[in-house]
Amino acid sequence: MAYAAAAALAGCAAPSQAGAGRPAGGCPTPGITEDEVRLGMLLPDSGNAESLFSPFRAGVDARLGVANAAGGVHGRQVRYDWEDDGSEPERNLVGAGALVNRPVFAILESTSVASGSAAFLHSQGIPVLGTSLEDPWTRYDNMFSYSNLLGHTGAVSTYGDFVVEHGGQRAVMVVTQFSRTSQDFAEVLTASLRARGIPVVATVDATAPVNFGALGRQIKESGADVMVGAVTGGAFGQAVLAALGAQANLKVILSPTGYDQRLLDTFKQIIAGVYLVVDFTPFEADRPAHKGFLTAMARYAPETRPANQQAALSGWISADMLLRGLQAAGTCPTREGFIKALRAVRGYTADGLLPQPIDFRADFGKLTRCLSFVQVAPDGKRFDLVDPLPRCGEEVPR
CATH class of the missing domain: 3.40.50.2300 (Response regulator)
Structure with missing residues (x-):
């Protein structure tokens, strides 16, 4: 109608x-x-x-x-x-x-x-x-x-490749239940992790308002050593805060959103060490x-x-x-x-500004395989480049 x-x-x-x-x-x-x-x-x-x-x-x-x-x-x-x-x-x-x-x-x-x-x-x-x-x-x-x-079929291994390289073994996925995009992105991230032998052992909801105690317990009790977000940077920052409060034993914390100085200004050292993904050449490359x-x-x-x-x-x-x-x-x-x-x-x-050249005809409908990773510095005030830049994975089933 x-x-x-x-x-x-x-x-x-x-x-x-x-x-x-x-x-x-x-x-x-x-x-x-x-x-x-x-x-x-x-x-x-x-x-x-x-x-x-x-x-x-x-x-x-x-x-x-x-x-x-x-x-x-x-x-x-x-x-x-x-x-x-x-x-x-x-x-x-x-x-x-x-x-x-x-x-x-x-x-x-x-x-x-x-x-x-x-x-x-x-x-x-x-x-x-x-x-x-x-x-x-x-x-x-x-x-x-x-x-x-995001696409209607398939995923890329780039996220999973990164997590494996950094020692991750079991993941918890952070979503928001009211966003279709969040749910779809979680499926893509899950497929990427699964293709590299990393199971998603739990999915937690970070829809505001967040109950930090309950969310933290869910993350810790999942037994995951990896936390991956399919939510906005602010929501993921709150999930990190909840996980820290529960003393969850996380080795890799990764978010495809949140590459923004405002996130650092809000959470500061709380998100120190967090990895973020961008689909362009990061500003730190200058x-x-x-x-x-x-x-x-x-x-x-x-x-x-x-x-x-x-x-x-x-x-x-x-x-x-x-x-x-x-x-x-x-x-x-x-x-x-x-x-x-x-x-x-x-x-x-x-x-x-883009990490790889685009052919608008040949690349139409394909998922982006080459992504750049940055990490929040120990003082929480800046992003540091993570080499190599970019990292290119391969298409995997979804």
Whole structure:
């Protein structure tokens, strides 16, 4: 019902911004005018995923700011309207319908509920670029991400390889029962560990509010020497605190989320020694592209502090991919032409921010095998690189 309503809105309601749909001379593509490319953005500005994804917008602002200051793309400034999906699939679909109706040329998206609008946006032929945390990103050819951590089948051994190398033998998995993404990610992590002979002997729930005593006892009584998280960095930090309070004998503590200075500021030495995983080259590598990102953030998104946040860099890379596609699509881009042009791009690294080059056609639908690991320093004030950088595993059954 919601899908049909959004489709109807996209087909017959009037644009909400004067001039937004005025076609350029000889270029009647929705969202393209003589002097502007109008985009949409979907992200949670409220709900339980807000803190995880909200910095994405700042990264987009920084990358588009740099591009527009240099003259835009083919002489057009690139701007966007945005909708809050409230961390809910239904609101994600409604927001997508509103953006398509304005109209917009493409959509930038960072959320855990992209599945709400994925089928609708695919049916409309709308390019979507952003953060992939659900399987639609590996199924619909209009959706582009620089990394796929979740897919409808399979997993990668990278997590399990790391845990084995660091002496882990039995794992406890931390999830939140109200997040489908958390549950799916736990399945991927479990498959990775199992493929390397590490059983997940217990699953514990870190949904707020956390009962630290009960959670700590569950972790300790599991007999696990490895704790792996499929939750936000803040929730995982609370699980670490609970485990320490119960004196659980953990040898390896690993989280695919939480690479953020704010996590260190909150938990400090409590999370010393914790390993975190990122799907890009960590800031501690200090590449020229990192410096460019931080300079742009200071100029175009100064309100975002600290600037070196994972979600903000995701926004920067997603916007960079979009700009690359617009450039390749020519002076009168169509949505179909954009998708075709970006799929043809090979060797994409976001100027060195990605650990491995991407072939947008050959790599479509594949899970990311090469990941970077960092460790919280003993004083809890910084992240240290864990060599080698990156580590590349292999596909394993899920």
